Amino acid sequence: MSQIPRGPEHLVCPLHKAKMSKVCHTCPLWVQLRGKNPNTGQEVDKWDCSLATLPILLVENAQQARQHSAATESMRNEIVKRMDRPISIPQIEGH
Helix, strand or coil, X not given: CCCCCXXXXXXXXXXXXXXXXXXXXXXXXXXXXXXXXXXXXXXXXXXXXXXXXXXXXXHHHHHXXXXXXXXXXXXXXXXXHHHHCCCCCCCCCCC
């Protein structure tokens, strides 16, 4: 496993009231974020405070929820369309 990088020297952690470079690498909220930024589409691979990345994750979650809702609605519409068709039952000869 690679070493956890330290936070930036010029910023102060609001929780620990100390420079991020001195406390972030030991904090459980210091996480690695990988994926695509939902706002820009650019690849992301960085270490940051999970509290700072929360807005990005909330935007991504909202986009995923919209996609799932659209897929569910599409499936529902297809099921309703198929249920509206008359069902043809083949006739048995001699009855």
